Amino acid sequence: MAAPSHRINHEPAFLLTATPWRESSLWLEIFSRRYGRVAVLARSARKRQSELRGVLVPFVPISASWYGTQELKTLHRAEWLGGWRQPQERALFSGLYVNELVYKLTAREDPHPQLYDAMVEVMQAIAVEPNHVAALRRFEWALLSELGLAPDLQQDEHGVPVDAAAMYWMRPQAQALRFDQASGLAATEAGGVAVSGACLHELHSGVFSSGGNMQQALQLTRMLLDFYLPEGIKSRQVLQQLQNFQTA
Incomplete structure (x- = not known):
């Protein structure tokens, strides 16, 4: 019997974090619909000629393909799915806040398709609705409920x-x-x-x-x-500092 390829193709996902890795690569944490949070290595993604430079952006869904049997996978291909523009100005903090919650509260490779769907809804609201407070509350509760914390x-x-x-x-x-x-x-x-x-x-x-x-x-x-999250939520702290600075 042939060994499984351990290759995932065209999986919808959101980019949560991107960290420089060695000279020209990126260590990514993505949240995918069917596989949950996955760590993937995007080789040569920081090179100027890389096709990934304009694709690996947060807050909008991408189509990701990867392979590997270890915890850190290798990104094979990524395509921008889009659907809405990236959030602007203060809405950026809402997008960062959602990403931080998902990154810190989910376990790697623990699938939560309903949470991914809730993330699609809240990211779209953040991008297109000037007042998206209700969408944030709905997402927070969906996250807590899906993870058994509510x-x-x-x-x-x-x-x-x-x-x-x-x-x-x-x-x-x-x-x-x-x-x-x-x-x-x-x-x-x-x-x-x-x-x-x-x-x-x-x-x-x-x-x-x-x-x-x-x-x-x-x-x-x-x-x-x-x-x-007793260590605190960094995106919330940064926004509060910005607000304090603006009102000082």
């Missing part, structure tokens, strides 16, 4: 359906707890956030009716992401 938003820790009119206390690695049941616990300690049941319903559906609920959703996703 609590159930439809019922509390007692198995009771979430009441849109009630307030809930949310903590990492715990189900929603009605706020009026949390007073006797150490639930109001640092690290938790209070959100409305309406916010939980809207975060689950991905459709927000008010800026207040969207702000609560931000507090919830930020609390969870900070818990799972």
Whole structure:
């Protein structure tokens, strides 16, 4: 029986990171639809005459072909698929933020096709929608849910359906707890956030009716992401520094 070729052809993917490797190559981390995050070596990609120079760009999908049996594969070919323009100005930070979350929270070669589809949606929104905050919240929740890091938003820790009119206390690695049941616990300690049941319903559906609920959703996703990424999120820190500089 012939040995498998270990060659992947024309796989849709996003470029997450690109690091110089030796004299003229690039070490890439890509997130592909069927194979998850993959490390690939793009040989001679930094040479001026390389066909890859205008193809290996972030925030828009590419078609990647690679081969190899080791953890670091070799890029055989890449083509720009496009579909939308690259984000501009401040929207760049949103694209960097999405890439950083996927890079830091996913494991290599762990497929998540639904997460890839969510990435397509959020990257397109970042590129074409001036206000893409809701798209970011939907993506954050899709990411946390797909990786098994998100609590159930439809019922509390007692198995009771979430009441849109009630307030809930949310903590990492715990189900929603009605706020009026949390007073006797150490639930109001640092690290938790209070959100409305309406916010939980809207975060689950991905459709927000008010800026207040969207702000609560931000507090919830930020609390969870900070818990799972204690080293911090660099793209968020850089944007905050830029905002502080502009308002100083």
